Amino acid sequence: MALCVNPRETYCRLTWEGDDYYMAKALVGTVLEGKDVTITEEMTGSDLKGMAYEPLYHFAQPKEKAWYVVADDYVTMTDGTGIVHIAPAFGEDDYRVGQANNLPVVQMVNLEGKFKPEVTPWAGRFVKEADGDIIRDLKASGKLFSSGRIKHTYPFCWRCDSPLLYYARHSWFIRTTAIKDEIIANNKKINWYPEHIRDGRFGNFLENMIDWAISRDRYWGTPLPIWKCHCGHQILIGSKEELKKRALKKFDEIELHKPYVDEVEIACDKCGDLMKRVPEVIDCWFDSGAMHTAQWHYPFENVEKFKSQFPADFICEAVDQTRGWFYSLLVTSTFLHKAPAYKNVVVLGLICDKNGIKMSKSKGNVLDCMQLFDKYGADAVRWFLYSSTAPWNTRRFFEDGIAEAQSRFLGTLQNVYSFFVMYANTENFDPKQHTMPLAQRTELDRWIVSRFNRVVGDVRTAMDAFEVTRATAAMETFVDELSNWYVRRSRRRFWGSIADAESLSAFVTLWEVLVGFSRLVAPFTPFIAESIYQNLVARIDAKAPRSVHLCDYPVVETAQLDEMLERRMGFVMRVVQLGRAARNEDNLKVRQPLAEMKVVAPEAADRAALEAMQAIVMEELNVKAVTMLSDGGALTNYIIKPNFRTIGKGPYKAFIPKIKAHLEAASGNDVHKAIAAGGYAFEIDGNPVTLKTEDVEVCTQAAGELAVQTEGTLTVALDKKLTRPLILEGLARELVNKIQFMRKDAGLDVQDRIRAAWYVADEAKRADIVEMLLNHGDYICQETLAVSLQALTDPTAGSEWNCNGIMVRVEISKEQTQ
Incomplete structure (x- = not known):
């Protein structure tokens, strides 16, 4: 319907082989490269506005003015000729430019994407299939300058990959732009996870908001409740009761979806003739977007219930819903209630395959969830999704990851549970008959009970902040400690009889922890949680809730917390971990006893903890003695080297070679001690130099026959000599x-x-x-x-x-x- 130029760019009229051409001057060298052309006139794009031209075809005969030059800034100088054909019915920019210049919207394509009868040479042909014939026709008529293939972005159907057409149609709109500022203000009141979505992806979408086209052409759906008369009068029906009152044919009940509701006719208030419903249905996103109110049939009933439930505490959907449900909920709640529909929103990242490629049936990279359930169990799939990365990150979903999650967490939990069941059955343990107050239990039992309550608090805090991955990390750490520290260190007590106080303490404690943990993990892995609960609780207690999912969620029992005990045991576990690392590095099996381990712990509280739990360390690391030190200088030789990157940026840059030589000659242990105290000072050619921690690189070397490992201020050294x-x-x-x-x-x-x-x-x-x-x-x-x-x-x-x-x-x- 028009040609569009950029008003600010320079255009030219040129002659080539006897013909005159108009185009952007900046593109002459690209389009006519190597051609002998003569530029006869130059002008701006604005100068060309209003110039008429002869169209390529006359299939349409619009009543409005057409076939003239218009101008808009969206025309670029990156390719083409700098002159763009405008078809208002087939493109967003085309339609916008057409509206700005009162161009006719001519539609020569039907709803099947085929040319209408007016396009006589290609009537009934799918538009993309006719491309070749059109090019040949233009060439035959002498109107084709050149043709070729251009690679560019183009929309395709996400289901079947068929090419799509931009298509202008008549629609009903909600004028959302009229309440744009209110919508943006309400968005600011919502807590977004992750936070950057609020002002980023979603906020940008709201800033560029356009009116909402809510009508759709479907055979079945929620009807657009507008009745229209041939005289032009139209009304919007606001409720089922109003429709009943106005209907000419009375009814008690009616199916309100199209096509059934279309049988209802009402009388026109203007001319008295029949009014019939318009044929469109409502966009399904309006249906889902109105659920905050429609689910309660508010305001017609459930007024108090609605007030207690609105707005929702949180919603959760994938990131693509920033243009879908997140948006429709916010818009509808803003124009209905002047408030957001939800307080918190968790945005889920997209799920990709193991190579980070979006899953698609057509690409063959989709995993069959039912097969995964059969092979690993639904709990393993759920746990992998929860624990692999934060919900809002794009996640890679692959079978090896599920298998690893199953082994790492669920397998460990199952092993602890099976261990308990085996020995509890052997001893005929009954938690209703066999009890023991926490204060009378062993230190190890009190520790694991305190740790469980600590994890309950951590999980609740994480879930209150919608940080599911932090919650799963806390539970994974706990299950690892439960299995590889508590159960392993308690194994001999389970071999004993519950008549023995220490054995009874272990049975009572592990039963309590397993039952409590089944309630804690139930929302995450519902099946193993239910299995544990049914066997350990429901089977023997008829008064207990029938399912773990009917139990109250665990709360922190503050009286069972023992922070000092947790700290002491945590420090001992660190010592043992470092000791094992020292053994591994020197290929010393844990089964091989060693004479002594020295532990450097500057904190007096840590040395006291180690003193109290020395027997645990000796047993865990299979050493005959543990010696505690406050200074580990005798255990390690320090090798100090200059950090060239840091020193090279500072005032000592010119001294680097001499600093290097000085450190090589100095005692590494003395240098290390001085730096730890605040800085190592010396002179180079009379110039004072002070090196800080960031100015040096520190390497350690074990002194004598020692296997040494260091973590922060903690150092352990194992005597490797074997008698x-x-x-x-x-x-x-x-x-x-x-x-x-x-x-x-x-x-x-x-x-x-x-x-x-x-x-x-x-x-x-x-x-x-x-x-x-x-x-x-x-x-x-x-x-x-x-x-x-x-x-x-x-x-x-x-x-x-x-x-x-x-x-x-x-x-x-x-x-x-x-």
Whole structure:
């Protein structure tokens, strides 16, 4: 209907091969590269406004003025000729420019995307299929300057990838721009997670708001409640009761969806003739966007209930809903109630495959959730989604991640639960009969109860802030501590009888923690939580809620918190963790006893904690003694090097080579001590130099035969020297490990007793085993429940194992009870 130029750009009239052309001067070299052209006139785009031109085709005969030049800033000089064809019915910018210049909106394409009969050469053809024929026709008529393929963005259907057409249609609108400022103000009242969405993606969308086209052409749907008369009069019906009163044919009940409601006719207030409903239905986003009010049938009923429920505490949807539900809820609540429909909104990131590519059936990278449920369980899929990243981040969803989450958390929780059930059944533990006040329980039991209450608080705080990943991290840490510290350190107590106070304390404590944790984790992993609860509670207590999901959510029992105990145990766990790291780095098995561990802890409270729990550290790290130090200078040699990047930016830049030489000659331990105290001062050619922490790089080297690890101010050092008694004890522990593996492989129950026998072919090595058995035979029998440990009569029987370099053949058999 028009041609559009940029009003501020320079255009020209030029001659080439006897023909005159108009185009942007900046694009002449691109369009006519290598051609012999003559520019005869220059002008601005504004100068061309109003110039008439001959259209390529005369299929349309509009009544309004058409086929002249208009101007707008959206025309760019990046490609083409700088002159853009305007079709107001087929593009957002085209329509805008057309409206600004009163251009006719001519529609030569029907709703099927095919040319109308007026386009005689291609009538009935899909527009994209006719492209080639149109190009050939233009060429034949001498109107085609050039043709080619241009790569550019184009909309396609997200379901079937079919090319889409921009299509101008008559629609009903809500004039949302009239309340734009109110909508933006209400958005400011909402807590967004993440916060940047509020003023970023969503805020920008609101700033560029246009009126809401709410009508749709569908066979079925929520009707647009507007009745119209042929005289032009129209009314909007506000309720079902109003429709009943105005309907010419009375009814008690009617299906209010299209097409059924279209049978209702009313009398026109102006001319008395029949009024019929307009054919459109309402945009389904208006339906969902009005749920804050429509769900209560407000204002016709449930007035008090609506007031108590509006606005909603929170909503949650994917990030693409910034243009959908988040928007429609806010707009409708603003024009109905002058307030936002929700207080908090959690924005979910999109789910991609393991390579970060958006999932799509057409790409074949979609995972079948039902298959994942069958293979790993729904809890594992849920936990992976909760724990892998914050909800608002784009997340990679892949099977290996689900398997890892299942093993890391659910598998560990299941193992703890199964461990408890096995020994509780053996001891006929009944929590209703077997109880013990918390104050009478062991320190380890009081610690895990305090930790559980701490985690309850952490989870509640995280969930109140909608930080689900922080909540899952707290629970994962707790389950790891429960399994790898509490249960492992309590294992021997579960082997005992509940008649013993320490064993009873362990059973009561683990039962309480498992039941409490099932309630805590229930919203996240509902199935394992229900399984634990049903077995440990509902099965034995008819008065308890029937399901874990009917229980109150756990609250912090402040009386059960013991911050000092948690701190002491936490410090001991750090020491043990560092000790294990030291063993791993020097390839020292934990089964091999060591003579001594030195611990450097500057804080007196930490040294006191270690003193009180020294036995735990000795057992965990298999050391015979623990020595506490306040200064670790004797354990580590420090190597200090200059940080060239930092010094190179400061006043000592010219001294770098001499600083390097000075540090190499100085005592690294003295330099380190001085820097820790505030700075190391010295002189270079009479110039004072003071190095701070950021000016140096510190490397550590263990002094003597020590395995050293450091974390912050905490340092541990293991004495690596092995005496003969230590070697023999390590050999005994190694043999216990092999026999225990054989018990498990044979499928023996934990209480089954065995007979064991051994054989070593190498006579020299055999003497080591004999000596070890003389010193540690009773220990081996006690640990493996062996009633005897004899020499093998058949040197080919059993299985052969490498026990610290000695090849030992071992055979076990279950002891038959009478």
